Amino acid sequence: MSEPTPAVDALSRRKFFSGSAVLAGAGGLALGVGGGMAVAAAAAPGPLSDSERMAERATLTYPFYGEHQGGIDTPPQDHLVFTAFDVTALTAVELQLVLAKWSAAMAEMTAGSPVGKVQPEREQGIPVDTGEATDMGPQGLTLTLGFGPSLFDERFGLAKFKPADFADLPAMAGESLNPALTGGDLCIQACANDPQVAYHAVRNLARMARTAVKTRWTVLGFGRASAGANQATPRNLMGFKDGTRNVSGTTDLGEHVWAGAEAGQPWMVGGSYLVARKIHMLIETWDEDPIGDQQSIFGRTKKEGAPLSGSKEHDVPDFHAAAAGAPVIPADSHIALAAHENNNGTKILRRGYNFTDGLDSVGRLDAGLMFLSFQKSPEQFVTLQRKLGSSDRLNEYIRHVGSGVFAVPAGLPAAGSYYGKEFFA
């Protein structure tokens, strides 16, 4: 994923002074910079005003074309719309058309453009784009497309394109999956700094394909529960910082996240596997649990987010530290069970979001974590979840209710290419 490109008019004073703004390719901007340099150099940069910060967020743009799809190693945006679809089309040609149309529309929306006319000239003309994101800017929108294992069944003749060992996740302890929140032939993960922009993108993709795909399940997420490069760690709905020790950096991504030749499918080289788990939290019960117990369940302090063996959030957990003959970080705590040190080096890139669906039928909070992780192989997730599902003390407070696994193809090279093109050659 390449660097984001803030639009020229949102070039922030901060970036101007730090020299990190993208000046090349900014056309006439070079002139402006030359002319304004003396004035700018005399003024102190100062903190961004609220309106400058909003403008910067609104115009943040991630390139659509590139080696990898956006929304994987992109610093997590604030909002999510995740939707899994069933393909109802009867022919491979119809599916091909959907993928080609989606790819072109994704490129447009990622750049902050509508997918067609919002206000047609003719009185009776039906707008191509539904219009609710008009003038809102790209808002850092990324759209990530995945193929579910069921897409490769007999319907479209795609079996030979199925990556080796790509299958539905096995049944695991600690889950009570609802079939209506599970599976899908296709998925789209839309992430943006504004919820309406993310919603608009999925709505318009679903709309333009409505004769060929049907929405299967959707989760709206907020308050990301994962941190990216240089981002402060957000908190999940249990009040703990979530995303402190995550995969980051090129080496980690290459080793643990990007798929390579092992998938046996050229279209997956540079792609990844997305695991989506809708995890319901028993919040009322959690809220009655004393802080000492909450901290030993995660193996971290609540306020700072430090491992119980340290004092600062980013201290490396010491799973051998002991006091009074017992491990300082309990062996059945969430981090002790999930850490790569205790799983033969297994790591996954977590990129989840909090969700709430209001109240359930008996008035309890219906909320939790839309857990999303990217990995080179779904087996990495299965290894960790098998362990967490059977031994994690957190299980008393959570239920996995939705699930999906998707093969996320590599990024597209340039306009004119589309996801799945190889399937229809």
Ligand code: HEM
């Ligand atoms: C509602 C469910 C979950 C909650 C509330 C939760 C919360 C947390 C928290 C607070 C941390 C510590 C901070 C951090 O390093 O990010 C953490 C770490 C971690 N979690 Fe979860 N998590 C959940 C589910 C899962 C699942 C399903 C998996 C994978 C199967 C997972 C894998 C991990 C990993 C790998 C770490 C890092 C451990 C380390 O290296 O220290 N989590 N989680």
